[in-house]
Amino acid sequence: MSDRSILARSAADVAADIVAGVLPTTAALDACRDAATSVQVGPEGLNAALWFDAAHARESLTSASMHGALAGIPVAVKDNIATLRMPTTCGSRMLEGYVSPFEATVVARLHAAGAVIPMKTNMDEFAMGSSTENSAWGPTKHPMDPARVPGGSSGGSAAVVAAGVTRIALGSETGGSVRQPAAFCGIVGVKPTYGRVSRHGLVAFASSLDQVGVFGQSVDDAALGLQVIAGVDPLDSTTVDAPVADYRATRDITGDRPLAGVVVGRPLEYFPASLDPAMRALLDRAADTLRALGAEIRDVSLPHTDLAIPVYYIVAPAEASSNLARFDGVRYGLRVDDGDGLRGMYEATRSRGFGPEVTRRILLGTYVLSAGYYDAYYKRAMAVRRLITDDFARVFASGVHVLLTPTTPTTAFLAGTKKDPYEMYLSDIFTATANLAGVPAMSQPIGRIEGLPVGGQLLAAQFDEATMFRVAYALERALGEEAHR
Amino acid sequence: MGGSDVAVSEDDVRHVAALARLGLDGDRVQSLVGELNRILEHMDVLQQVDIRGASLDPDAAHGLRMREDVPNPIPLHREREAFAPAMRDGFFLVPRLATHGTAARGDDEGDE
Numbered sequence: 220m221s222d223r224s225i226l227a228r229s230a231a232d233v234a235a236d237i238v239a240g241v242l243p244t245t246a247a248l249d250a251c252r253d254a255a256t257s258v259q260v261g262p263e264g265l266n267a268a269l270w271f272d273a274a275h276a277r278e279s280l281t282s283a284s285m286h287g288a289l290a291g292i293p294v295a296v297k298d299n300i301a302t303l304r305m306p307t308t309c310g311s312r313m314l315e316g317y318v319s320p321f322e323a324t325v326v327a328r329l330h331a332a333g334a335v336i337p338m339k340t341n342m343d344e345f346a347m348g349s350s351t352e353n354s355a356w357g358p359t360k361h362p363m364d365p366a367r368v369p370g371g372s373s374g375g376s377a378a379v380v381a382a383g384v385t386r387i388a389l390g391s392e393t394g395g396s397v398r399q400p401a402a403f404c405g406i407v408g409v410k411p412t413y414g415r416v417s418r419h420g421l422v423a424f425a426s427s428l429d430q431v432g433v434f435g436q437s438v439d440d441a442a443l444g445l446q447v448i449a450g451v452d453p454l455d456s457t458t459v460d461a462p463v464a465d466y467r468a469t470r471d472i473t474g475d476r477p478l479a480g481v482v483v484g485r486p487l488e489y490f491p492a493s494l495d496p497a498m499r500a501l502l503d504r505a506a507d508t509l510r511a512l513g514a515e516i517r518d519v520s521l522p523h524t525d526l527a528i529p530v531y532y533i534v535a536p537a538e539a540s541s542n543l544a545r546f547d548g549v550r551y552g553l554r555v556d557d558g559d560g561l562r563g564m565y566e567a568t569r570s571r572g573f574g575p576e577v578t579r580r581i582l583l584g585t586y587v588l589s590a591g592y593y594d595a596y597y598k599r600a601m602a603v604r605r606l607i608t609d610d611f612a613r614v615f616a617s618g619v620h621v622l623l624t625p626t627t628p629t630t631a632f633l634a635g636t637k638k639d640p641y642e643m644y645l646s647d648i649f650t651a652t653a654n655l656a657g658v659p660a661m662s663q664p665i666g667r668i669e670g671l672p673v674g675g676q677l678l679a680a681q682f683d684e685a686t687m688f689r690v691a692y693a694l695e696r697a698l699g700e701e702a703h704r
Numbered sequence: 705m706g707g708s709d710v711a712v713s714e715d716d717v718r719h720v721a722a723l724a725r726l727g728l729d730g731d732r733v734q735s736l737v738g739e740l741n742r743i744l745e746h747m748d749v750l751q752q753v754d755i756r757g758a759s760l761d762p763d764a765a766h767g768l769r770m771r772e773d774v775p776n777p778i779p780l781h782r783e784r785e786a787f788a789p790a791m792r793d794g795f796f797l798v799p800r801l802a803t804h805g806t807a808a809r810g811d812d813e814g815d816e
Contacts, residue, residue: 321780605759641746
């Protein structure tokens with residue numbers, strides 16, 4: 220029987236003990252395996268893990284580097300990130316059984332740091348969704364209330380971290396798919412600056428928006444995970460060769476006013492009159508806490524915020540319609556050949572391989588790119604995207620270091636209650652802006668409403684994750700247990 | 705341009721589905737007409753935005769980093785033979801389509 224208390228300690232501390240020989244190399248993995256069994260991460264329970272292979276992960280530990288920052292630490296990986304040993308299906312029948320012949324750069328970097336990957340996690344099909352109800356392998360349940368959704372699209376990764384099975388997990392972000400489930404599940408979720416982390420081996424959804432993100436049980440777990448995977452990659456020409464700061468440098472800074480000199484902007488557009496008063500109160504408390512830590516709180520405006528969802532749901536489906544054209548029955552996975560010729564094979568394969576939400580978005584994307592509608596929809600959306608990006612640039616150029624907003628408009632909702640696609644899309648209303656503008660953003664727990672977690676979102680200027688983590692560490696320490704009640 | 709000017713019709717859905725190589729049955733076409741129109745209604749707000757200040761020119765500061773134009777192999781962790789269903793003379797063998805011989809009946813005609 221393993222020592223489950225290991226999972227209550229930070230990943231950095233446990234890795235350090237494994238490197239020092241204080242803990243056996245398999246200690247964290249064994250604790251993860253037992254926790255996975257206990258909370259039932261498979262289809263009989265949360266349905267958060269699609270594949271779980273602790274035995275092979277344990278074998279790999281003997282040969283893995285035991286000197287890295289994640290030595291012996293199990294990390295769960297979303298099912299749209301390529302791994303060699305387990306399938307990569309993107310939650311879709313289209314890729315049922317597909318095993319990649321290469322691994323994602325982020326996975327290689329995890330391995331190089333000594334991490335083990337015992338599981339691939341459930342997700343909305345091709346990362347299209349905000350609830351993890353759209354997976355071909357069934358919905359993932361919220362670890363605190365099985366009637367509710369964990370958020371999405373990286374709901375499986377969020378659920379395993381929130382359930383205490385791993386300290387760190389990888390997800391992917393296109394419009395909020397790490398931050399929104401992190402908020403719903405009461406954990407930390409980070410979307411890095413576009414270009415900060417390699418997308419090589421991340422199955423493309425919307426290439427100008429996609430980034431690999433990190434979940435952590437604490438700010439430090441998330442910072443450590445990002446530290447390991449960040450940096451330029453010759454296999455992804457959109458990564459940027461900018462220095463990667465020490466994201467954990469400010470973890471131990473205490474004192475009365477650790478945020479003296481930091482300006483925290485509060486964008487008015489993220490606090491509409493319709494915002495739940497209980498959520499507003501928790502954000503006010505977070506702002507008061509930051510002020511008490513020495514930060515200046517400044518009201519600011521990002522005037523094009525309310526256009527983010529219309530822009531996002533033109534740009535993302537447009538890019539998806541192109542990226543998903545490769546799934547045609549010839550090159551990957553499923554092939555349905557009813558003897559109706561080449562075109563018939565394409566259509567039959569794609570119709571049976573894709574679920575309803577993916578089909579809807581491919582059609583929407585194809586429509587907005589088609590002759591007669593391109594200028595009215597896609598070109599105009601790209602222009603408004605630039606206005607949204609300029610809003611952020613202007614605010615950060617004015618001396619604001621980070622922004623504080625709610626991560627989501629509501630807490631975790633009941634499964635099956637959002638039938639209208641656009642109503643579901645509005646779940647991303649506070650998160651999609653960061654993807655459109657390419658800025659880093661993260662969600663961390665700031666309290667609860669009727670027992671359900673609420674996330675506070677911090678956003679920073681491009682490539683300034685370090686300041687974002689500095690504020691997050693201080694807020695986490697100051698809120699203490701209040702963040703979870 | 706208002707919502708009524710761009711209302712999606714059944715023909716539009718069939719046309720777009722053909723471009724996207726998606727086979728749809730009649731019921732699904734009908735439901736998609738409603739779904740797409742309801743979604744696109746929300747996009748009309750973009751038509752009211754003054755975009756004169758929005759430059760779409762590539763920004764040099766955020767442009768793509770260029771690399772030497774030399775082919776680099778993707779670092780595969782297994783030989784191609786290990787994951788390809790079948791190979792011959794260095795080429796992948798793919799299953800013959802059941803009616804491949806009759807596929808020249810306009811399947812690949814140009815689409816916009």
